[in-house]
Amino acid sequence: MTAWRVSRRPCRALGLLLLVLLSVLVLRRLDWHSLISPWLRQRRSGLHTKGQNFMLEDSTFWIFGGSVHYFRVPRAYWRDRLLKMKACGLNTLTTYVPWNLHEPQRGTFDFSENLDLEAFVRLAAEIGLWVILRPGPYICSEIDLGGLPSWLLQDSGMKLRTTYRGFTEAVDLYFDHLMSRVVPLQYKHGGPIIALQVENEYGSYNKDPAYMPYVKKALQDRGIVELLLTSDNKDDLSKGVVDGVLATINLQSQQDVQLLTPFLLSVQGVQPKMVMEYWTGWFDCWGGPHNILDSSEVLNTVSAIVDAGSSINLYMFHGGTNFGFMNGAMHFQEYKSDVTSYDYDAVLTEAGDYTAKYTKLREFFGSISGGTLPPPPAILPKTAYESLSPALYLSLWDALQYLEEPTNSEKPINMENLPVNNGNGQAFGYTLYETTIDSPGVLSGLVRDRGQVFVNTVFFGFLDYKRKKIIIPLIQGYTMLRILVENCGRVNYGDNIDDQRKGIIGNIYLNNSPLKNFRIYSLDMRKSFFQRFNSSAWNLVPEAPTFPAFFLGALPVDLPPLDTFMKLEGWEKGVVFINGQNLGRYWNIGPQKTLYLPGVWLDQGINQVIVFEEKMAGPVIQFTETPRLGRNQYLN
CATH class of the missing domain: 2.60.120.260 (Galactose-binding domain-like)
Known part of the structure; x- marks a missing residue:
């Protein structure tokens, strides 16, 4: 009897261990493969460099990657897009992580539904793709403020993308949360993440030499153990390098491919070459053309990059859509906001359909993969529904009574500093400013980005970057001045990202006298906004x-x-x-x-x-x- 009891103890212990592991699985939301994979086969060295080669463990490894942003694709279509990537002969998924969408209010995080980064990464592993994660904090990506949350701009002295204390404290808290989700998904923990990028294209910004080492340390201090990369345009490459971090390059033309080897050699000696962003197309701005790139040129450039001994990532493999108000903008000679479509003339269309680029690249990658590619999934069917005529209507002026109480302020307040959203200001949408006036004259001031000017309910014109003054005529009786200002998209690239506050900036003047006593409505148009409109x-x-x-x-x-x-x-x-x-x-x-x-x-x-x-x-x-x-x- 004693011997029998002794022999049962290891079984009971093993059963208890399995119960604990299953509990961890439920609590941590980890898949079983990620949990036991390190036990099934030892993962020691991960992706690393050896001379001019990438190595994954002891084998030479080529990165054939493509970018898909989970936040630009409906979650139900993630699998479809990634299966099409696998069928194109690619082996690696790259994606940005948008801080502004994941932390819409300071200290409040959202990784649910279409923002479930962990589910997206695990799905990539299930399909057989490795992952290079580009967590920022700044990502560019043609997204509002380059992915930085607008509440950072509540600080009038904010210096984004530097070691300014107000910025690094916010980054530290964000990374504390984000990296707790990312660390278990790393290769050495049994996950698919083989590399992470340190910030993004910092060589073109380059305002603080201590900043990139800070971001590198912030990642490593939180448990990031995989290969680290930087990513820069060719002209800024030397200004973006960090000790101990592999430099990669971004380009589009075949002429630039000739510079690939000498540029990378000049900054880091003999190391594996990587084009982190080969631009398969380009984004569009309102009022401009739809930019496209010929499929034969794409094939020839991709072939030249690989022939040069370089790994490659196609930016974008599938662009998707700037749903909501997430689009960014450019502001060099003039302000230009990006359109809703992020089709990008990419390898897959905005709706995930195949293109001539896909056909040619699948044949190319298939010829060098040494195996048979999986069949491409069928395209999702489309339809043209019957036209509809809106039956009901509500003017903005009648809708105001259903909104939250406006902010009363002696002076205009910019969007980001409005006392709304638990003190985090307004990130997106429109803001309405109202005050009374008693005389005609010249109305002037800084409005960002586009302000429609009304007297009572009559429209009189716009104030924007080009039109900074407007004539207000004499109107008898009670006169309500209204300025409806739209945030058309904060700049996502350039030196002026600190200057991206929206709404009315400073005072608004009538005949050079500042107007006072404003009512300010936040029109962010989230789901809760429309729930206030009852049927009547x-x-x-x-x-x-x-x-x-x-x-x-x-x-x-x-x-x-x-x-x-x-x-x-x-x-x-x-x-x-x-x-x-x-x-x-x-x-x-x-x-x-x-x-x-x-x-x-x-x-x-x-x-x-x-x-x-x-x-x-x-x-x-x-x-x-x-x-x-x-x-x-x-x-x-």
């Missing part, structure tokens, strides 16, 4: 609507929903919401003429469509199976 708030659409206004319609879907593209001919400028999802901005100046509507955001049955239109409503909202992204312009 809406009216039938009149023959002559008062603008700006909200228009409400219903889209019936009889069969299982499919992807489609919304076309707003006859409408001028605004934002579209489907079942509470913000599809993004439209504007008749183009180039983009349609908005991508993923079928997974539709219900079988009746779907709510809300359009916020600033100036002019069309008779119907149309749908089409094919996108219209504007007049093509070939990139030089």
Whole structure:
């Protein structure tokens, strides 16, 4: 009996250990493979360098990567996009991590639903892709403020992307949270992450020599043990290097490929060569063309990069969409905001369809992979739903009574410093400023980015970067001055990111005298914003609507929903919401003429469509199976 009891103790201990491990699995949300993989086979050295080669453990390794941003693709389509990447012959996924979306309020984090980074990384591993993570804190990515949260700008002395204490304290708290999620997903812990990038293109900014070493240490102090990389444009490469971190380069033209080896040799000697961003296309700005790059040129450049002995990452493999208000902007000679589509003329289209680039690159990577590629998944079907006419309407001026109480202030307050969102200010959307005036004259001031000026409810013009003054006429009786200001997108690249506060900046003047006593409404247009409009708030659409206004319609879907593209001919400028999802901005100046509507955001049955239109409503909202992204312009 004693011998039997002794022999049972190891079994009981093993059972207890398994129970503990299963409890950890549930609490930490780790998949079983990630938990036991380090026990199944030893992972010692991970991705590392040996002379001019990358090595994964003891084998030479080539990085054939592609960029897909989880936050620009509906979660239900992540698998489809990554399977298409695998079928193209790529072995590595790269993605940015947008701080501004993950920490919308200081100390409040969101890694749920479409922002579930861990699920995205684990899915890549399941499909058979390695992962290079680009966690920032600054990422550029044509996203608002380069992915930095707008609440940082509440500090009037803020110096972004430096070792300024107010910035590093915020980064430290963010990295504390983010890296606790990332560390278990590293290669040496059994996960797919083989490398991480230290910040992004810092050589083009280069304002603080202590900053990049700080970011490197911030990653390593929190348990990052994989290979670290930097990423810079060729002209800024030497200014972005960090000791102990592998430099990589960004480029597009075949001419630049000739400089690949000498540029990288000059900054780090004999090391593996890597093009972190080979730009397969380019982004678009409102009022410009749709930029494209010929598929044969893409193939020739990719082939030249590989022939030069370099690993490569295709930026973008699949661009996706700037849903909501996430788009960024450029401001060099003039301010230009980015369009909603992030199609990028990439290897896959905005809706995940194949292109000529995909066909040619699949053949190329298949020829050098030494094996048979998996078959490409079928493309997702599209449809053109019946046009709909909005039945109900609510002018902005009538909607104000349903909103949260406005902020009362002697002077205008910029978006970021408004006392809303638990003290974190307003990040995105529109802000309405109201005050009374008693005389005509010249109205002037700094408005960012685009301010529509009304007297009572009558529109008189715009204030923006080019138009800094407007004439206010004499109007009898009570006179309410209203300025509706839109944040069209904070600059995501350049030296002026510290100067990206939105709304009215400083005083607004009438005849050179500062106006006072403002009521300020925050119109962020999140889901909770529309929940304040009860059914009795809406009216039938009149023959002559008062603008700006909200228009409400219903889209019936009889069969299982499919992807489609919304076309707003006859409408001028605004934002579209489907079942509470913000599809993004439209504007008749183009180039983009349609908005991508993923079928997974539709219900079988009746779907709510809300359009916020600033100036002019069309008779119907149309749908089409094919996108219209504007007049093509070939990139030089």
